[in-house]
Amino acid sequence: MQVWQVHENGEPGEAMRLTDAEPPTPADGQVLLKVLAANVNFPDALLCRGQYQVRPPLPFTPGVEICGETEDGRRVLATPALPHGGFAEYALADAAALLPAPGTLDNAEAAALHIGYQTGWFGLHRRARLQAGETLLVHAAAGGVGSAAVQLGKAAGATVIGVVGGAEKAAVARGLGCDLVVDRRAEDVVAAVKEATGGRGADVIYDPVGGTAYAQSAKLVAFEGRIVVLGFASGTIPSPALNHALVKNYAILGLHWGLYNTKNPDLVRHCHEQLTELAAKGAIAPLVSERVPLEGAAAAVQRVADGVTTGRVVVLPTEANGA
Known part of the structure; x- marks a missing residue:
């Protein structure tokens, strides 16, 4: 699979490198997800710089928010389990934390609904x-x-x-x-x-x-x-x-x-239900300003880091570019 990796901390545009690797193997309690869309967040830039509160071991793949597909075909939202983040064709996530992707949103919009x-x-x-x-x-x-x-x-x-x-x-x-x-x-x-x-x-x-x-x-x-x-x-x-x-x-x-994911996960699920209902009514609609292919992920993270974007920039793997 194609995957972006950070081998040395630095600015995203320089630190992220696109390479080929085998899909990661899930540990106990984890699932392998096909990445349909990965939303770019400011913490992705901090991860690249080594300035985030979580510092995964090098090399790691950034991408903290995705819409993915399970092996049995369910479309879900997840925060990938680092070091196997979302800027790749496949990512890992904790099975217990998966949330159903709202049916009223496409893959890019759904990826941007979560965090x-x-x-x-x-x-x-x-x-x-x-x-x-x-x-x-x-x-x-x-x-x-x-x-x-x-x-x-x-x-x-x-x-x-x-x-x-x-x-x-x-x-x-x-x-x-x-x-x-x-x-x-x-x-x-x-x-x-x-x-x-x-x-x-x-x-x-x-x-x-x-x-x-x-x-x-x-x-x-x-x-x-x-x-x-x-x-x-x-x-x-x-x-x-x-x-x-x-x-x-x-x-x-x-x-x-x-912290709510560990301290009160039931409240996270309740929140997701509220957000799904608001999205279904059209009261909220994620503003996706850019949809970029997987090859453009490093440049997209750099633009978010530089503060020049609006709304959400979403990375789509090659096979999902029509999402």
Whole structure:
């Protein structure tokens, strides 16, 4: 089979190498999956760089989110068991964690439904307890994680403000349904959001960026608001002033979605049922901006790492290019 491997950590475009190898052999409790579509996530870039919280042994294959086919023909969603990730024709996954792919979505859309939307659902509903009528601010609203949060926020009845970088991404965020879009490259984010909310700010802030975005979040969070910290795509991990959270009366909530797979897997399955229902109703629809062949996986991961993509970039093995 064809498979991308990382033999030395580095930038994805340089570290990932396409090679031929035998399909991996499942261990106890694992299954071999034919990869129908593999979604590119920012953690794939961190894995290549050796900066992710999980560091698989070298060589490894990145690709943490796939739509695959079991040997008995079932179409499923999975987070592959590293080091045998999804940027290959076949991957391994834990049998107990497989989820049925929604019938209303094609392979690329289904691959993009899993991690980003699960993270959005847990962040907004489990951690922040977002309520209808509240204001939700989403940083990087045109990206893979942000676009999912925008759609889930609208489905929950929230007013959604999207913060983006650039006119192209602003157009994408408007198309996703944001009630207000703020281009951080052309506008003062804090001033624009304060003006739009009458000085109150946002009840829930969804932040996968960190750095300057978090500093803006602390200025914009409303009384009894909640900042959900998801990651640090900016490369800068902020050091929040806890006295500020105290005097302004807001909560800082961390979210590591992967923990739910071991701490509460039943809730992950419940979330998937909720997402499948929303997808069937058309309330959410993964934004797949690019579909690339397996040969283009390294370049696709590099583009996501560089922050120049919108929505989701999905890798399709050669035989599945029509998916």
